[in-house]
Amino acid sequence: MESHAKAFGHPIHPMLIVFPLGLLATSLVFDIIYLFTDNGKWSEIAYWLIAAGIIGGLLAAPFGLLDWLAIPNDTRAKRVGLYHGAGNAVILILFAISWLLRRDDPLEPGAWPIILSAVGVGLALITGWLGGELVDRLRVGVDDEAQLNASSSLTAERPPTPGGRARA
Numbered sequence: 001m002e003s004h005a006k007a008f009g010h011p012i013h014p015m016l017i018v019f020p021l022g023l024l025a026t027s028l029v030f031d032i033i034y035l036f037t038d039n040g041k042w043s044e045i046a047y048w049l050i051a052a053g054i055i056g057g058l059l060a061a062p063f064g065l066l067d068w069l070a071i072p073n074d075t076r077a078k079r080v081g082l083y084h085g086a087g088n089a090v091i092l093i094l095f096a097i098s099w100l101l102r103r104d105d106p107l108e109p110g111a112w113p114i115i116l117s118a119v120g121v122g123l124a125l126i127t128g129w130l131g132g133e134l135v136d137r138l139r140v141g142v143d144d145e146a147q148l149n150a151s152s153s154l155t156a157e158r159p160p161t162p163g164g165r166a167r168a
Helices: 014-037 040-070 076-102 112-136
Strands: none
Touching: 014 040, 014 076, 014 112, 040 076, 076 112
């Protein structure tokens, strides 16, 4: 099932999710460094990474929703997509609360913001796996013409049919 939201022949949602995933996970790494060093600069970096990660997640979400809406009802893919999207919404909420709790003093966030971030990263491992299940197992967002010798997504040319003739 091909994605309905594409740029340069590729689905937009998978291109965008790498940023919030990386930013939010890295924020937890910097929080852990803060816990070991007691240097508030690390938690301040985490604060800004969370802000950027939330913005990135909000940018990626509508494209995932567009793809999910195109999945036929009563399919495993629709259910997995629902869990994936709902879980990611919860992750953004957890990190938003973590960010809000840090606002008064990003240099000393306290325990709760870090706990919320850790739970968010743990949940992201699960929703990331669900996203992989959608693409790798259920072929959501995969070009119908995908194969090892497919033409570039930037061309209109389609690979030859099994009979040897090129498709228009």
